[in-house]
Amino acid sequence: MNTQITPATETVMANALRVLAMDAVQAANSGHPGMPMGMADAATALFNRFLRVDPSCPDWPDRDRFILSAGHGSMLLYAIHHLLGHADMGMEELRRFRQLGARTAGHPEYGHAAGIEVTTGPLGQGIATAVGMALAERMQAARFPGLSDHYTYVIAGDGCLMEGISHEAIDMAGHLKLGRLVVLWDDNRITIDGATDLSTSTDQGARFAASGWHVQAVDGHDPDAVAAAIEAARQDPRPSMIACRTVIGHGAPNKQGSHDVHGAPLGAEEITAARVQLNWPHAPFEIPDTVYAAWAAVAARGHEARAAWEARLATHPHRAEFLSAQAGETAALGPAITAYKQRLSKEAPKLATRKASEMALEVVNEALPNTVGGSADLTGSNLTRTRGMVAVRPGDYAGRYVHFGIREHGMAAALNGIALHGGFRPYGGTFLAFADYSRPAIRLSALMGVPVTHVMTHDSIGLGEDGPTHQPVEHLASLRAMPNLTVIRPCDAVETAEAWEIAMTATRTPTLLALSRQNLPTFRTRHLPENMTARGAYVLREPGRGRDVTLIGTGSEVEIAMAAAELLAGAGLAVAVVSAPSFELFAQRPAAERAEVLGDAPRVGVEAAVRQGWDLLLRDRDAFVGMTGFGASAPAPALYEHFGITPAAVAEAARALL
Numbered sequence: 228m229n230t231q232i233t234p235a236t237e238t239v240m241a242n243a244l245r246v247l248a249m250d251a252v253q254a255a256n257s258g259h260p261g262m263p264m265g266m267a268d269a270a271t272a273l274f275n276r277f278l279r280v281d282p283s284c285p286d287w288p289d290r291d292r293f294i295l296s297a298g299h300g301s302m303l304l305y306a307i308h309h310l311l312g313h314a315d316m317g318m319e320e321l322r323r324f325r326q327l328g329a330r331t332a333g334h335p336e337y338g339h340a341a342g343i344e345v346t347t348g349p350l351g352q353g354i355a356t357a358v359g360m361a362l363a364e365r366m367q368a369a370r371f372p373g374l375s376d377h378y379t380y381v382i383a384g385d386g387c388l389m390e391g392i393s394h395e396a397i398d399m400a401g402h403l404k405l406g407r408l409v410v411l412w413d414d415n416r417i418t419i420d421g422a423t424d425l426s427t428s429t430d431q432g433a434r435f436a437a438s439g440w441h442v443q444a445v446d447g448h449d450p451d452a453v454a455a456a457i458e459a460a461r462q463d464p465r466p467s468m469i470a471c472r473t474v475i476g477h478g479a480p481n482k483q484g485s486h487d488v489h490g491a492p493l494g495a496e497e498i499t500a501a502r503v504q505l506n507w508p509h510a511p512f513e514i515p516d517t518v519y520a521a522w523a524a525v526a527a528r529g530h531e532a533r534a535a536w537e538a539r540l541a542t543h544p545h546r547a548e549f550l551s552a553q554a555g556e557t558a559a560l561g562p563a564i565t566a567y568k569q570r571l572s573k574e575a576p577k578l579a580t581r582k583a584s585e586m587a588l589e590v591v592n593e594a595l596p597n598t599v600g601g602s603a604d605l606t607g608s609n610l611t612r613t614r615g616m617v618a619v620r621p622g623d624y625a626g627r628y629v630h631f632g633i634r635e636h637g638m639a640a641a642l643n644g645i646a647l648h649g650g651f652r653p654y655g656g657t658f659l660a661f662a663d664y665s666r667p668a669i670r671l672s673a674l675m676g677v678p679v680t681h682v683m684t685h686d687s688i689g690l691g692e693d694g695p696t697h698q699p700v701e702h703l704a705s706l707r708a709m710p711n712l713t714v715i716r717p718c719d720a721v722e723t724a725e726a727w728e729i730a731m732t733a734t735r736t737p738t739l740l741a742l743s744r745q746n747l748p749t750f751r752t753r754h755l756p757e758n759m760t761a762r763g764a765y766v767l768r769e770p771g772r773g774r775d776v777t778l779i780g781t782g783s784e785v786e787i788a789m790a791a792a793e794l795l796a797g798a799g800l801a802v803a804v805v806s807a808p809s810f811e812l813f814a815q816r817p818a819a820e821r822a823e824v825l826g827d828a829p830r831v832g833v834e835a836a837v838r839q840g841w842d843l844l845l846r847d848r849d850a851f852v853g854m855t856g857f858g859a860s861a862p863a864p865a866l867y868e869h870f871g872i873t874p875a876a877v878a879e880a881a882r883a884l885l
């Protein structure tokens with residue numbers, strides 16, 4: 228940097244963001260110029276006066292987090308990163324906005340470029356993920372005093388605040404008193420269809436205040452006012468919402484203030500007019516050195532903050548534990564799980580896999596000090612809280628168990644935020660039927676490759692009397708359809724332990740455990756040190772000689788397949804039973820192994836769910852015993868009889884194939 232250059236004023240710094248956004252959208256002939264142009268002043272005040280980030284080390288643990296919840300305004304983030312000097316965000320990337328292979332995807336994508344803290348775009352996800360980040364910050368501060376002292380800043384739009392998930396997030400953050408969470412609301416009163424009064428009359432300030440937030444309202448184009456509000460927000464012990472009254476597309480003289488600037492290029496004529504209005508004589512993608520100098524000063528301040536933090540870390544008494552948690556160290560887990568499996572195989576307990584999950588979690592939480600658990604108000608059903616797990620409370624974050632409340636979607640997003648923050652390995656529970664309530668956040672964890680664990684109990688009609696509202700039927704199929712999500716439905720306590728080992732050692736994949744309410748015998752009575760569940764499917768019962776038929780089950784229906792095998796064996800048939808806890812893991816195995824496990828003989832699949840997705844395991848000529856519609860309210864054994872998911876039915880289906 229040429230130190231002779233007098234850095235530009237904040238207004239000019241903000242105008243650089245505006246111009247880059249409108250020029251990149253124009254070049255791409257697609258994108259959203261309105262939000263970046265409207266929030267450029269507030270974002271500049273935030274970065275210039277507060278945000279501590281270091282582009283030379285974008286992932287240092289104590290950096291402030293900046294979440295662009297209004298992900299359609301991605302050019303705001305890319306322009307900031309470019310001006311801050313991020314090595315991977317050169318001007319070429321801005322020129323290639325929205326093109327194949329560019330880091331500048333339509334919406335910010337975690338992992339595509341440094342400093343993108345979370346993938347956003349589905350409105351409301353960012354603010355809800357930020358709640359998890361702000362919680363993780365406090366939890367880390369409680370464990371490592373002096374090493375965690377950062378803020379989580381969010382820019383959210385009208386859309387983020389209209390989405391239902393925002394209610395769960397705001398409620399949770401207010402209750403937990405996450406005072407280092409600061410939300411700048413882009414109060415431009417415009418969405419795609421037009422003015423917000425077309426569709427909402429909510430007093431957002433009153434809504435946030437009712438949930439225990441500190442609320443302010445400012446002119447979003449007055450940097451001093453925005454800065455003063457941020458300063459007050461930082462001092463207040465409550466989470467803060469600052470309503471920044473802005474004009475969407477500010478700087479485009481003929482289009483600003485209208486929904487026309489939300490998501491379409493301004494057009495050459497309007498861009499020329501905006502350049503005049505903003506007093507910006509420079510060509511597209513040309514930034515004066517004075518502007519770079521001003522933004523470089525922001526980066527330099529962050530660099531200093533990081534150096535000071537590194538010095539604190541170097542002499543911190545818990546440096547090793549901090550780094551181990553940060554690295555997601557899991558070396559202690561393998562031996563602990565193996566020893567536990569050995570005990571299980573010997574004792575062969577008859578347990579619901581949700582109970583087996585609790586027992587496995589005892590081992591996991593003992594071996595891994597950085598796990599954080601929770602449930603959406605179903606702790607006693609999901610069995611997610613192990614002995615000695617202290618609850619996180621408002622203002623006291625030393626615990627490791629979170630009462631997420633009846634907020635499945637907010638919980639799933641917060642789990643993403645805790646994992647993205649770093650230092651923790653989070654899991655959370657609910658009923659499998661309510662996975663749909665969490666689904667958009669599960670999808671984002673899969674898209675981002677964030678290893679959170681979803682503990683989903685009551686995984687079939689086997690839950691019984693609560694009836695079809697609570698009985699998942701299509702959920703396994705729909706979750707298996709999601710790329711990069713490992714769904715595991717273990718059949719007994721040993722597979723459940725193996726499933727937890729897989730979940731807790733995953734690095735780029737979320738895991739969903741589907742667990743039974745009803746008791747199941749232990750089938751894996753011969754101890755195998757290998758994690759067989761990691762194979763996805765394997766032969767549980769050998770046929771003894773050349774197979775006549777292969778029965779394939781998952782979870783609680785492995786018991787049914789095993790009983791059917793005995794019936795058929797009694798009639799002189801050679802029957803193999805394959806346990807298939809995870810279709811995704813099986814699909815990743817070599818073709819030869821898959822062929823050997825499945826064999827050439829006729830196959831019958833059995834699962835108390837719809838058949839969709841079973842084509843990985845079954846051919847057209849094979850049979851399936853399962854569900855074709857919704858369940859019913861009755862004791863579980865009566866339901867299995869009623870829906871014909873029984874050993875006799877499976878044996879009959881097999882005989883019909885022979």
Ligand SMILES: Cc1ncc(C[n+]2csc(CCOP(=O)(O)OP(=O)(O)O)c2C)c(N)n1
Pocket residue numbers: 261262297299348349350383384385386387390413415417418419475489
């Ligand atoms: C969950 C979800 N629903 C719908 C959309 C499509 N969408 C993108 S931006 C937008 C309007 C958002 O309005 P606002 O947050 O006020 O943004 P502004 O127009 O002010 O930039 C909509 C409906 C989306 N991205 N995510």
Ligand SMILES: [Mg+2]
Pocket residue numbers: 384385386413414415416417418
């Ligand atoms: Mg808006």
